[in-house]
Amino acid sequence: MNRRRTVPLRTVLIAQFALVIAVAIVALAVLMANWRLPQAREQQAQEQRRAAGLALLRVETDLDLAERTLRFLARLSAEDRPAPTAASSLRLQAIASEAAFLGLYDIAPDGHIRRGATTVARTRPDLRGYDLGNLPVLRAAAQRDGVAWSDQYLSPVVGEPVVALALRTEDGFWLAELSVDRLGDSALGLQALEGVHLLITDRAGEVIRSPDPTDRLHRRNLGHLPPLFDARLNGSAQGRLELAGLRLEGYALQLPRLGWVVFAGYPLEVAESAARGALWVTAVVAGLAALAALGTVSVSSAWVQRRLRTSIRFAEAVARGDYSQPLPDSRIEELARLEQGLADMVRQIRQREQQLRSIVDLGPTVAIQVYDRHTRILDWNPASEKILGFTRDQALGRRPLELYYTPEQQAQFEAILDELARSGGAYGPFEGEVQTSRGERRWIYSTTFPIPGPTADEPLFVCMDIDITELKRLEEELRVLNASLEEKVQHRTRSLTEANERLQRALDELRQAQAQLVQADKLAALGSLVAGVAHELNTPIGNALMAISTLRERAAGFAQRLDAGVRRSDVARLLEQIGTAEDIAERNLHRASELLRSFKQVAVDQTSTQRRIFDLRELVAELALTLQPTLKRTPYRLDIDIPPGITLDSYPGPWGQVLANLIQNAIVHAFEGRDHGTISVTAAADDESVILTVADDGRGMEAEVRARAFDPFFTTRLGRGGSGLGLHIVHNLVTGMLGGHIDLSSAPGCGTTFHIRCPRIAPRSPAGENPNPDGRDGAAADTRD
The missing domain is CATH 3.30.450.20 (PAS domain)
Known part of the structure; x- marks a missing residue:
């Protein structure tokens, strides 16, 4: 593998520092160009503006003094009217000399001098009668209330270039002439303007004062030069111009009174000397700083390089596994931290080597x-x-x-x-x-x-x-065990399947038994109903039979007496007996018919699930009629309080079965061991639902009995004829077919109350669903006439 080319740290540090110096010099140059040089130029411009302002202020001061003097003289002139005295002439001469006027004249309205004084020796002393009416300044003063100033002109009295100011009075004018040369000399008389070249032009641009003496003699016009032209337009301007072989840079200001332009400038070399000096100073300082910095960084980088080489030798020894090398010691914070970091790294490496070796070996x-x-x-x-x-x-x-x-x-x-x-x-x-x-x-x-x-x-x-040899052995044993377990599981599965089949058969038999018990309970209730109705029918039918038998005997006796002859009274008695027998038979047969109709309606309703619209009060009354024989054999009373007009679109059979079961449940359980008791049936309704309440004042229920009251096959009369299905059937009918719910409240000694809330329009049973709680088909035909 080729080793990468490397560069010594000292070279990198020197190169980086040189780059920093170069960037600093560039930044300094940009700063000089954008801040220091404009600042120097602005300072120079302010100096030029100050010089021009001082010259302008000096001229303005002279003009202001002349104007105040002329106003003061005009106020004092009234005491010398109409004939001037010798004292007033002397005073006029003194004022002219004090105010530096070349001439001071009191002029009549027609333009002739009434009296005057000059400071020029060659001028004749007696100026009275001299005509100055053609001077434009007098015409200008005649049209205003204040002082009027003139452009420069050659005075006809003193014969020198002057500017004049005139003031109109009540009986004429006062006119003062100022020397143009003296105004220019006055502007240059300030010590603060040493080294400043001053150029003054009048309103038309003609030279009044110039660094070049020939300009004044030649009456040169310089109004076209840029700074002078701009000052006449804008009141002030800065710029450069060339005059008498000099290149000047300065500032021009315009006199408000005379319209003169004063330009105060410095030679271009002087104006740029500050900027050039700043550049030279900056360049020298930057160069010296760069040389000093390079020398310093060279020495410091060499020292740092030596320290780092010592640290590198230490790290290389550690990398070889040699921990005997001495740890370098430095007084520089960063190097000391580096060396301390190397020492910490060595300790951690040795510690981790020991930990790893311990893990590996132990x-x-x-x-x-x-x-x-x-x-x-x-x-x-x-x-x-x-x-x-x-x-x-x-x-x-x-x-x-x-x-x-x-x-x-x-x-x-x-x-x-x-x-x-x-x-x-x-x-x-x-x-x-x-x-x-x-x-x-x-x-x-x-x-x-x-x-x-x-x-x-x-x-x-x-x-x-x-x-994992032992695991492999256990795995084999587990495989063998799993095989045997599979056989055991299959055997157990078959056993469980057979047990489930037996349980299913037992459940089916239990369901059949439950259905039979429910049907038996219904048949028992119906049998009780039949027995009660039969008992009730015996009386009206027996009375009708007795009336008919008696009538038959009376008719037989009447027939026997027909042969012997009957009297009218016999016929009347027979007809009376016939009417009585007919009335008795008719009333008792109607009673039997009502009993049969009620029995038929209740029987049909309880054996059918046909839906119809019915009146709840009539339904309960018919049910009470069928239960009357049962209640007659007991000391208990049934109270019914149902308002008329509660119509339901529901199933009257389940409603009757619910009421019958609740009333019979109260007769059997609530009053056991008592010789009196009352069962009350009340109802209330709103637009959507009806609330039926069946309450008794019997012995009530314990908490554990109340909790299981609606459970199937739960009864407190086990072995004494109780099936435990009565309230279970009630709960199923109310919550299922009738679409409502039933609540039970009871306490020992406080009786029992059932609250049934059902919709007035019962829900439709789903197609194919058997609404009967006993599992039988409820589609029995309605056998009512």
Whole structure:
């Protein structure tokens, strides 16, 4: 394997630092170009603006002084009217000299000087009568209340270039002339403007003051130059211009009063000196810093390199398994942490080697072997000695073929190692049979996987084996046991199948017995009903028979008396007897007919599941009539309180059976051992459902009896005629065919109450479903007339 090209750490550090310096220089250059140079230029521009402002302020101060002086003079002129005195003339001369006026004139409204004073020696002292009416400034002053300023002109009085200011008064004008040259000199008189070149032009751009003396003499017009032109338009401007062989950079400001433009500029070399100085200083400082930094990093990187080489030699020794090398010691925090990390790594490596060796050597059941690429054994733990029987000295350096593998197993093992060397995965676990040093055949459960070797091209292989010989023996015994268990399970299955068949037959017989008991219970109830009705029919039929027998005897006696002759009274008595007998027979036969009709309706309802619309009150009354013979033989009373108009679309037969069973259940169980008792039947209804309540004031039920009251075949009269199906049938009819539910409330000594809630329109039974609780077909024909 080719070794990768490497670079010394010192070279990398110096190169990285040089790159950092280069990036810093580039950043510095960008910073200079975008921040420091614009800042220097802005400072220079501010200096130029300040110089121009100072020159402008000096001129403005002179103009402001002249304007205040002229206003003051105009206020004092009233005391010299109409004839000026010698004192006023002297005072006028003094004011002109003090205010630096070339001329100061009191002018009449027609433009002639009334009095005046000049500071020019050659000017004639007597100026009265001199006509200045053609001056534009006088015409401008005549049209305003304040002071009017003029452009520069050649004064006709003093013969020099001047600017004038005029102020209109009540009886004329005051006019003052200022020297243009003196205004320019005044602007340059400031010490703060040393080294500044000052250029002043008037409103038209003609030079008033210039660094070039010839400009003034030639009356040069420079208004077209960019900074002067822009200042006349905008009031201020910055720029460059060339004048008298000088390239100037400066700032131009416009005088508000005169419209003059003052340009204060520095030579271009001076203006750019600050920026060039900043660049030079920055370049020198950056260069010196880079050289110093490179020298420092070179020395420090060499020192770090030596320290790292010491740590590298320590790590290489550890990698070879030599832990005797001294640990390097550094005062630099990062290197100290690195060296401490190496020390911790060495401790962990030694600890893990000891742990791994302990696991390998002390594991009692896992045999571990290490092989090289040619299947030679490099390591052999004690568990391998125990399982395979060969000692460590016998196994090291030998191949499995020489110890415990057959030639076929050896070839297979070599193929497995070739595949693992290519794929890098694991093989197994798999089962195999080997021969020990004692000639025994043992089963092992083995897994083989590669681990890093001395070089990347020479991996090692670890084989981990578990002795499963005993498990194999148990597996065989378990297989034999499973075979015998299968036979036992089949035999037991046949036995269970036969038992299930017997249980099924018993269940079928039980169901048949239950159905027979239910049918017997119904037949018993019907028999009781028939007996009671027969008893009730005996009285009306006997009375009718007695009336007819008596009538027959009376008719026979009347026939015997016919031969002897009858009287009218005999005929009347016979007719009276006939009427009485007829009335008795008719009333008793109607009573018998009512009994038969009620019996027929109840019998048909209880033996049929035909659905119809019926009145609940009529149904209960008919049922009570059929139960009357049974109740007559007992001391108990049946109270019925059902409001009329409760109609149901349901099954009257199940309803009657439910009521009959509940009433008979109360007669049999509730009043046992008592000589009185009352059974009450009440009902209430809303638009969707009806609530029927059957209550008694009997002895009540215990909790365990109440909990099992609806269970089939549960009865408290076992062996005394109780079947245990009465309440079970009631529960099935209410919750099934009638689509409702029934609740039971009872306590010992407090009686028992059944609450039945059912829909007024019973649910339709599914097709093919038998609604009868006893399993019989309920499609009996309605035999009512």
